[in-house]
Each structure stands twice: as C-alpha cells, then as structure tokens.
Amino acid sequence: MYLCVLFPSYPLTPHSVDGASGAFVAPFAHPKLLWDFKLPRVVSINTSGHKFGLAYVGVGWVVWRSKQYLPKDLIFELHYLGSVEYSFSLNFSRPAAPIIAQYFNFVHLGFEGYRAVAKDDLKNARLLSRALEKSGWYTVISDIHRLKVEDHLQKNANNDFDEENPEVSILPLGNNIF
Amino acid sequence: MKKIQRSAFYRLVTTFFDVLQNYEEGLPVVAFRFSDNFQETYPEIQQKWIQILLRAKGWIVPNYELAPDLEKVQILRVVVKENTTEAVSILLLILLSSFIEAVVQLVDRLLEDIVSDVEYFDLCKS
Numbered sequence: 001m002y003l004c005v006l007f008p009s010y011p012l013t014p015h016s017v018d019g020a021s022g023a024f025v026a027p028f029a030h031p032k033l034l035w036d037f038k039l040p041r042v043v044s045i046n047t048s049g050h051k052f053g054l055a056y057v058g059v060g061w062v063v064w065r066s067k068q069y070l071p072k073d074l075i076f077e078l079h080y081l082g083s084v085e086y087s088f089s090l091n092f093s094r095p096a097a098p099i100i101a102q103y104f105n106f107v108h109l110g111f112e113g114y115r116a117v118a119k120d121d122l123k124n125a126r127l128l129s130r131a132l133e134k135s136g137w138y139t140v141i142s143d144i145h146r147l148k149v150e151d152h153l154q155k156n157a158n159n160d161f162d163e164e165n166p167e168v169s170i171l172p173l174g175n176n177i178f
Numbered sequence: 179m180k181k182i183q184r185s186a187f188y189r190l191v192t193t194f195f196d197v198l199q200n201y202e203e204g205l206p207v208v209a210f211r212f213s214d215n216f217q218e219t220y221p222e223i224q225q226k227w228i229q230i231l232l233r234a235k236g237w238i239v240p241n242y243e244l245a246p247d248l249e250k251v252q253i254l255r256v257v258v259k260e261n262t263t264e265a266v267s268i269l270l271l272i273l274l275s276s277f278i279e280a281v282v283q284l285v286d287r288l289l290e291d292i293v294s295d296v297e298y299f300d301l302c303k304s
Contacts, residue, residue: 022205030203052205054260117260119198121206124267125258128208131271137278139213141253144204 014043014069023047024054028111029118043069054109054117055102058095206258211251222285225252231277237270 049059078085129145132138229241243249
C-alpha cells in the first residue's frame, strides 16, 4: 500500500501478497483496507484455508489477478489416454477433504457468514485485551482494542465514550440536536 | 436506522456504530506481557511460567521473544478463533489471573521466610 501511495508513478512492478492468515480476516472485517487487488500492482495473493478460512489443515490458496500472471512453468501438462490434462497444484495427488470443507463453508457461510465470524473473533479478542489491561498485571501490545486516533470517539473520549459499555456509544451532537 | 437518517422528516439523536470501523484494523490476536509495574514488583516471577502453567491445563499460549532489537521483550500470544467464545475467553482470563495470584502468594511467602531467616540469623549473632 505504501509503495503505491509513495511512488504512484513508479513502474508497476508486479507484487505478490503473502496473505497468510490475515487474508481471510481483512476482506470481511475491514473491506475498505487497501492491500489486495484494489492496488494495481498486486497480481497474486496467497492465504491459508485452515486458520480463519475455517477449513481443515491441508488447504491453502493462491489467487491470480488474471491467467497471464500465472507462470507457465508451474502448470503441469499430462498427456494421458490420448488427451492433454493441465493441472496446477503443489502436489499432484492429494486428498480433497479439506477443499470440500472449504467449499462447503464458502457456500454455507458466504460473505456475511465470514464477516460475522470475523466480527465475533475481534469482539472476543477486544474483551480479552481490555480485561488483561485492566488487571494491572499485563500490558497488551496488540492494538485491535484501541480506538483509531482520528476517530471522533477518541477526540471526545471524556464526554461520550462509555468505558463500561465500550461497544455502544452515542454520537457527539453538541448543540445541533434540535 | 439508516432510513430514518435519510428521511427529511426526522433527525437522529442516537446512533449505534458498526463498532468494527472505530477500532484499529488487525487480526483477532492478543499479544501481551507482564506490565512494567508488575515486573518491578516481582522480578523473580518469569513470564514463561504462565505458558507452562497454561499448558498443564491444556492451553497452548506461546511465550516468546520479539524480533532482533526487541529480543528482550517477551510476549504471550492468544489467537482468538471462532470457537473462542466469550465464555472461553473468560475461562482463560480466570486461569491467567488465578495463576498470577498463586505465584505471587508463593513468592511473597518465600520472601517472608527469607526475611525471617535473616532476622533470626542476626539475632543469633548479637
């Protein structure tokens, strides 16, 4: 993202994003975040299907912007029984169970389902973070429970932000209510 | 709510936020360490003990050093998954606090014993 912002005129070097576990959280929890194909130089993204993809261990994903970016060397050509079979995989032969589990969850949960899971995860993570911090024994290093600095809630923290009920708040309205 | 907001007839006084967008973006991962205050009060207590004690209860919460230049900082890390419900999070919090309380109690008692031993030793000398 920073490359694109800082050097917009720099020749478009193709980038591959290692999405790891985050690429199954970011699109659902933070759809506006710029890290994916919205950036012109990103041509491929990989991510784990297990972890936040909600499938079993054994499925990972690589997605290309278009066929032209997939190196031909990676495609395996099999001339078998009089026809040509093209396959692209890390292993030639492997169980399909994790892929079917992933497929099921895609169909079953959909975008809204994955978003609901991501929101729940983050809510529980915030609960954990706040409780640890309030205990006094621990300091939390991760930032997901902190409000964005530019956020108006932060600016008006003393007036409107309800510490005891941090998930709900009231807009700062000032004199404009009536 | 959005419909009221768009209508020309009413003015919305309260709003419920889509709370997610008010927080820093990130993964549902909590990284934490002993607070400075706690480390100063109890330098004898090692953070890795928490990992060991949690492991005994069937939890895998790694304690490890950060990358070079911050290698002196140790963190404990919890990944919050879809099966880490609110109840499970609270269970973890109970364990985390009860371990600390137990270890603190133990260290306090040991220190007390050492102090009384030293006093007894001084008394014998005089």
